[in-house]
Amino acid sequence: MTTAGVWLALGLALGSADVKWEPQTSGTTVRLRGVSAVDARVAWASGDKGTFVRTTDGGKTWKAATVPGAEGLDFRDVDAFSERTAYLLSIGAGDQSRIYKTTDGGEHWTLQFTNALPGAFFNAMAFWDEQHGIAFSDPVEGQLVVITTEDGGATWKPAPSGVRPAALAGEAGFAASGTSIAVHGTSDVWFGLGGSAARVFHSANRGRDWSVATTPMASGEGAGVFSLYFWSPSAGIAVGGNYKQPEVATGNVALTLDAGKKKWSAPAGNPPHGYRSCVAPLTRERRMWLLAVGPTGSDVSKDAGRSWEPLDTTGFHAVSTPPRTRDTAWAVGEEGRIAKLVAAAPAPKQP
Template sequence: MRLLPGILLSVVVCATLPADAAPVPDPSWHRVDVGTTQGLRGLDAVDRDTAWVSGSAGGVWRTTDGGSTWQDVGPPDAAGLLLRDVEARDARHAQVLAIGEGEDSRILRTSDGGATWETTFVNDDPRAFYDCMAFFPGGRRGLAMSDPVDGRFRIIETTDGGSSWSVVDPAGMPPAVDGEFGFAASGTCLVTAGGRDVWLASGGAASRVFHSHDRGHTWTVSDTTIPPDAANGGGVFSLAFRNPRQGLAVGGNLGTPTVGADMAAYTRDGQTWLPAGDPGGYRSAVEWVYGAPRTALAVGPTGSDITRDGGRTWTTFSDTGFDSVQCTPDGGCWASGSGGRVATFAR
């Protein structure tokens, strides 16, 4: 979705967290930047050592040493593409989503650590604009979402690990509100939890969350308490689920990035959204911290927040701007943003 003049904004696969409740001390970010001027909204971390980022001018980088060094592994002909989402299975297998109208929306895949890439999907409908991509555990099944076409959000699916993609029958998708769309801001407007559940976030004329319990074929939709704003780009930007019932939503308004009032919500049943505490400003991404079931991080251009009570309250711990955040099962967390900025979570 085009959000501001000259700027195009665009997921992270969420898994169930362990049941233990390890304490999380005062957090901070440790910078491990990539040597590029590209904005890095695409982020997928495998563990504390291995992470992938994708950029605003076709770049893809990979680290296998915790960010000490980065390898430029971008597709050779992707210089004009806005790679806003990257989904990685390990250090060798990854997929990136390019966003934009018509053929600008496409998916590329590597199985050799970025040495070679293949294009597995190119959007052939000029009305579609793909925002986010997500995979279920195991990596065979995945989905990507487009802004509404013919009045409904469009979903494509893969059942072979991304080798091929097909459009899902739109009959199971509730109608969109006129002027409702998704935000291609951090790759987390579409997320999964478990083997069947998937959620889709919207903004603009409506601020809602769509939920499917059958891997994206039929959906229900719920309003959230995050205010919509079609004129200035307001609504739900990011979702995170620690299991199919417990989730967080964050967002805001691009026109007022320092305003965090009413910009977070939570659910305890996977579908009913309640007002959460106020983060420190507009936030483009949120993620649960593994091993600490009530702890999550939220990031945006004006800083980073932490909650230790499931989103009821938030505390800003950094004023460094990031666009994306993801945590890994071994206790690591990563963030990425503009100008090649990347950081790991020290705790």
């Protein structure tokens, strides 16, 4: 029996969080891997075959399109700032790792960055604000590759070799949802790795120097840290596990209270019920909840990640909530799947 099945047998019914996923029509059938909610009206998503989709009416309608010249690219990450402005990151070896930007709602795209470093493979990007961003690649010659922008992506500058963080043999990042990197405030940034070790790197000065700490997350082939979120400069969460064993509910969540500098610990309560590729906050009942999604379903935590309850068994790759309000969420997945989180109808009273 799966972990979700065990919990159900114990009476923890799916949907017990009083919220549910409501399917929406994306206008595409490609695999969607990235999503970025701007507010209650505007959200963007990205995926395979150079595809992006956008809504400006809360998901009632989505418009799907392809970035010209990018039909062969896989956009694993999207970071949006308005209904007009968004960045896309494509993954892949060599020049398939690219960053595009639009300022007119996707009518036109500017190719801002094309990787030219042999062996590099970019995983994800994040932004402190619309002008200042950072992206990272798998290691090249034992060092992780980091690029930053201070001018809205007009220029992306590589970190000098002397300040690039050193990786262990067999260590690499994951591009499952574009959230293996996280930022907070104006200068803190973290990114998570897996493979030979499940570690998290942290910089408090936009990548000028780094610290690293080992987590209790699963490690090995296909395993590690897949997604990060920090709700303060010191408190944060990592989710992941082993994507090759999606039903396994061990080694898939870790918490830190010291900015991830030295200590990450596994929570004592029930973990998410399987490998999870993305985590995001949700404001509910005037409190912060956390949502985690993966191919076997989604989970919610009402206590800052210390314990989890299953929400739904529908598979998703990524989830996002609006940064100012966090009062709704969109999740994306296979075959153009998009769903919006809405309040569930109250259970009927027993006679």
